[in-house]
Amino acid sequence: MNEGPLAFTLNGKPRRFERVPDAERLLDTLRWRAGLKGTKEGCRTGGCGACTVLVNGEPTLSCLVLSHEVAQEKVTTIEGLSTEKVGRRVIEAFAEAGAVQCGYCTPGFVVALAAQLGSGTPPPSVETLLEGLEGNLCRCTGYCAIRKAVETAREATR
Amino acid sequence: MTRSDAEPKARGALGYGTDLEAPGMLWAALVRSPIPHGRIVRMDLSAARKLPGVVAVVGPDELRTLLPKGALEADQPIFPLDEIRYRGEPIAAVAAETLEQARRAAAAVVPEVESLRVDARIEDVFPEWPSEAAAKDPRVVGHVHARHGDVEAKFRNAELVHSETYRTPGVHQMALEPHACLAEVHEGTFRVRTSTQTPFGLREDLASILGIPESRVIVEGTWVGGGFGGKGAMLLEPFALLLALASGRPVKLSLTYAEEFELGRTTLPSIIRLDTAVQGGRIVGRRVRLLLDSGASLPGRDFAVGYSIGFLLGPYRTETYEIEGFAVQTNKPPFGPHRAPFAPQSVFALESHLDGLARRLSEDPIAFRQRHAWHAGDRTAYDQPVGPFGLEAGLQAAARTAGVWRTGLPAGHGIGVACGFWSTGVGAGGEARLRLQPDGLVILEGEREIGNGSVVHGLAVVAGRVLGLPIESIRVEYGDTATAPFDSGVFGSRTLGALGQAVEKAARSIASTLATRVEAKEVRLETKGGQVVVVAGRRRQKLVDLLTPKERAAGGIEAAGKYYGPERKVDESRVVAGTVYPYQDFVASVHLVEVEVDRETGHVRVVRYAAFQDVGTAVDPADVAGQVEGGVVMGLGTALSEEMLWTPDARLANPGLLDYRVPRLQDVPPIQVELIEGFAGAGPFGAKGIGEPPIIPVPAAVANAVADATGTRVFELPLTPERVARALKLL
Amino acid sequence: MGLLARSPAGEVAVLGGGTDLLFDLDMARIAPKRVLSLRKLPWRYLRWEAKALVIGSTLPLGALERDEKVRTRLPGLWEAVRDVGGPALRNRATLGGNLGHGSPASDLIPILLALDARARIVGPSGVRELPVDMLLQESRRTTLGPAELIESVILPVSAPSSYLWQRVQPVNDISQVGVATAVVPEGPHWRIALGGVQPRARRLSEAEAMLRSVRPSHFEVELAAQEAARRAEFVTDKRATEAYRRRLVTVLVRRAIQTTLERMPKAWPPRKGAP
Secondary structure, eight states: OOEEEEEEEETTEEEEEEEEETTOBHHHIIIIISOOTTSOOOOSSSSSOTTEEEETTEEEEGGGSBGGGGTTSEEEOHHHHTTSHHHHHHHHHHHHTTOOSSOSSHHHHHHHHHHHHTSOSSOOOHHHHHHTTTTOOOSSSTTHHHHHHHHHHHHHTO | OOOTTHHHHHTTOSOBGGGOOOTTOEEEEEEEOSSSSEEEEEOOTHHHHTSTTEEEEEOHHHHHHHSOTHHHHSSSOSSOSSEEOSTTOEEEEEEESSHHHHHHHHHHOOOEEEEOOOOOSHHHHOSSOOOGGGGGSTTEEEEEEEEESOHHHHHHTOSEEEEEEEEEOBBOOOOSSOOEEEEEEETTEEEEEEOOSOHHHHHHHHHHHHTSOGGGEEEEEOBOSOOTTTTSSOSSHHHHHHHHHHHSSOEEEEOOHHHHHHHOOOBOOEEEEEEEEEETTEEEEEEEEEEEEEETOOTTOOOHHHHHHGGGTOSBOOOSEEEEEEEEEOSSSOOOOOSSTTHHHHHHHHHHHHHHHHHHTTOOHHHHHHHHBOOTTOBOTTSOBOOSOOHHHHHHHHHHHHHHHHTTOOTTEEEEEEEEEEOOOOOSOEEEEEEEETTEEEEEESSOOOSSSIIIIIHHHHHHHHHTOOGGGEEEEEOOTTTSOOBOOSOTTOIIIIIHHHHHHHHHHHHHHHHHHHTOSOOEEEEETTEEEEEETTEEEEGGGGOOHHHHHHTSEEEEEEEOOOOOOOOGGGEEESOOOOOSSOEEEEEEEEEEEOTTTOOEEEEEEEEEEEEESOSSHHHHHHHHHHHHHHHHHHHHTOOBOBOTTSOBSOOSTTTSOOOOGGGOOOEEEEEEEOSOOSSGGGOOOOSSGGGTTHHHHHHHHHHHHHSOOOOBSOOOHHHHHHHTTOO | OHHHHHSOTTSEEEESSOTTHHHHHHTTSOOOSEEEEOTTSSOOOEEEOSSEEEEETTSBHHHHHHOHHHHHHOHHHHHHHHTSSOHHHHTTOBHHHHHHHTOTTOSHHHHHHHTTOEEEEEETTEEEEEEHHHHEEETTEEOOOTTOEEEEEEEEOOOOEEEEEEOSSSSSSOOSEEEEEEEOSSSSOEEEEEESOBSSOEEOHHHHTTOOSSSOOHHHHHHHHHHHHHHOBOOOOSSOOHHHHHHHHHHHHHHHHHHHHHHSOTTOSOOTTOO
16 A cells, blocks of 8 residues: 655644555554554454544544544644643543543543533533443443543533 | 542553553564364465565474473473464464564465364363263363262252253453563563563463573563453463564564454353252252363363352352362363453352242242351351351341332332352462652552552552551552562452552561651651651651661661461362362352343343442442442443354354443443441451452342343343343244 | 546545444455545535435534434434444444445444435436435445445435334444334335345335324234334344344334334324425
8 A cells, every 4th residue: 555644733733744554543653653652552443442532623533544534634632631621620530530440441531521521611411421432441440430530520621 | 549540541641561662673463373173284484484574483493493492391382383272373473563564474374284173162072961980081171079968868858959050151351451562582581561460470481481490581560451360371472572582672462352352361151050959948958060161271270160169059058069060171262260260150050040949939039048148157168167258248238228129119120139259369479568768658569550459559558557658658669570579460359468468567567667766666657748757656757867877778668578378278078079279268249230121122221230248348448349330340241241152163253342242331220339348358457359259249140130020030141132032932 | 536437446445434444444355455535525514405404425423413403303313323333433434434335234224215315426427316225235235336426315304203223232332133214294104124134224115015004003013013024034143143133123113113103293294285
């Protein structure tokens, strides 16, 4: 397959990568070229949500996106969100609710939740927020503490 | 108390095995056997060596040319030298500049093979229950036989005999992070960073399989993205190390999810037969037969059958019994530990069986169990004294809740109860090293936190409680097997109970040193302005002012603690063949669940769940509740949707999330957690290990609830809609 | 289009949302030399016309899911879309992609069939429209020409509808069977379409014929459900046996018809000439 340059905005900064093959996935560009390992590699088939990032503010499974599809778009990862107010509140909510055990799924949950909470006032209901997390898998917590984190984060970002 | 690793993990700042990277790193891929059983007639690796980007290719020949003799003499060498024993078994490995190149090169190796007869399932080895003589069959890799009392007489004179057969499938740990490691070989030292629960066990196994002394192997654990037993043994490291040796560069090897399912060592299928003799409304005799699929395990390696068979007698007074189990070799990857290895399956069978028996006797299921349940002072089936045990307390609490739930229970709903019993593991033991510095306490650890909090948090809580220090001034530092103190590993719910005791001892030793130094009976520690302060009565002194010059140079007061648990014994006269295992302590789980069954489709919805857990002492109640919730939900997966599906030619048909269904957010009911304290365990402050107990009774509780709702029992896991529909005779 | 027309078959893969395509790439079901992304085409829209909804083929499913008008006016479509995969997946997956891929387990195709949807196709020889039913051939094959693309899907909006599915897990799972029903003012009124059947999702006219009026009796509904189960062809696979799928269809057809009836306004169908 071909390869070529790829330019997009990453966590607010313009980035350019050279010789990116057509077949490369956004997940791998972020982790290995940009060195941002906060986005985790899980199933690589769109089933676990560990690879969730934001593309133009929308939660997206980076394992199912060819990197060249985000040319000229805005990509935000957990590293970017953790410097923003909503992202920080969500991170704190997860930590304090006991919703982080092995932590492998957590960045994906944080990104998916922060996107919903950052999208204006009033915030969606807890049920709607939880629906937005249906694509994220956790094997450790049983989701109970995650529900609490969602409630807390919603209050904290009103 | 918030765990110190929570916030960094939540913002993606901590590195797991899959994140490992090193300058000049190569990517590895495995060549895997296309057949489940047979021999490699010829394998030409040059096809791979020629491809672009390929730097090293290793196969059986390289074991001979690159490693000492010991590598060829290992029980199970890195690559099979003669017999392939399961489909997908690694037979060679490639390292290349990119992962893509490595995978392409691995795919280019097509060995010439000769197939042998395939044993895909237990029934291919034993189409019916084997006799004791069958134990000599070379495909029996484990055999246990124990008995006590006159079983024949009890069954002959019984007023009722309840007999049932149960089946359970293979289930996978399905940790979110796949196995991954990074290996380097420098000047004869084999160093591997890996996602593991057991760095020291791994060091030992690697030394053995590589044929080198342990002192030449260094294992460093990374943060682990979930273990659940699946990361407690060597898997990828030998391949990565061999490639690192061959190439002279660091080598990264990680698995895809498909490979996780196809290669992973986990719980495999079983067939369980239970016969119970009843006299005067009481259980007077029990026969158990267990056939456990052990995959491609070698003889003498099986631990599961001897361990599991006791759970088929359960925490109930059983004077007269005969139990026999066979671990059977099939052409699948070897059996390995899953959370509470094989206990959810054993308990599914036993607790369903008892439930059915109680109904047959027109008895309340909880009252029936109460009549037989162990109390402290009873003797186990192997004649051990039962220690402090919260089963009775759990059953009473469950009875109260069941009474409330039954009131106004809607049609189509049912309630089920089940009891689980577990014994905290000890492993070989463990050691902890602590250093009290002027600004806080450091715990030096060899293994990483795997997720349950026992390492990064539990140990710190213990030390904090002994010394009076706030958790924020305690941190865990991670070393590797060369620098950190030995510990058996994070498994068997043992960390708090066993390693925690080592930490407790070391902490007490520091407290005692300080007490002597300030000439007080006892001291407490506090922090003020980021400095540790030693408090004795009314005297307060900064720690830094109390240190000797030697301690100052060392950074603080150091202390070590060891824990190598007391030896416990079984009554060997009851053991006819094989090994049964004594219990270290006695941990009860009593669970209650309400379900709704759609009588037209067989779909089971879990309405609500209550878990009554015997924890000894809840050192951090929120942390403990998190383990219970996580264990219950994992158990719901085993109960309702998780099963590994093999074809008749031993191929795994569902190696992925799409068709191996683990619980999702929407599948989770409200879960009420009640911690039962006061029945002390052996751990610090009377704590019991909590990692595994909560998963154990879940499938049984759900099955019993379905039976209550429909009047029909399902004898096989998982209770998928189709299986329930079949049991309801809808098809 | 020029690229597609020039390239040998299989050399260029068309990328809509990518959620099926990338899966196929990983499974090595296809090995194209180039990938053609439709991202920049102006087909990412939702347009309400007098009597129809026109959905651009590269509009992500999430946009349909979040649209309140879709939920109230085309509830069957909304029900089909809302639980496909997971929320982030629905931010990429497209209706056009799902239709073009033509999986027999697709949740979207049955409702498109039940709603008499049409597809607008663009190609080297111009634009054409055809019923979705004629676009589909068999499992994973459409009647699209080599350089043709689905530009949009057109859905009439007058019919109360519903979509019910059965899976082992409610989300992130593929349906074992799916049943879409819709009812139109002109007779014959009812549409019943099944997914998870062989060789592809289809309407079952024999079952539809059992429902003689806009508000059928309980017995007609039972007979329709029975006939649907009898007539459809199922396979046994990892997800379900043939026998279980057959059983599910009996149940789901009945429930889907009941749901559609519940959605029917009291004064429906509107009398001719009434607004």
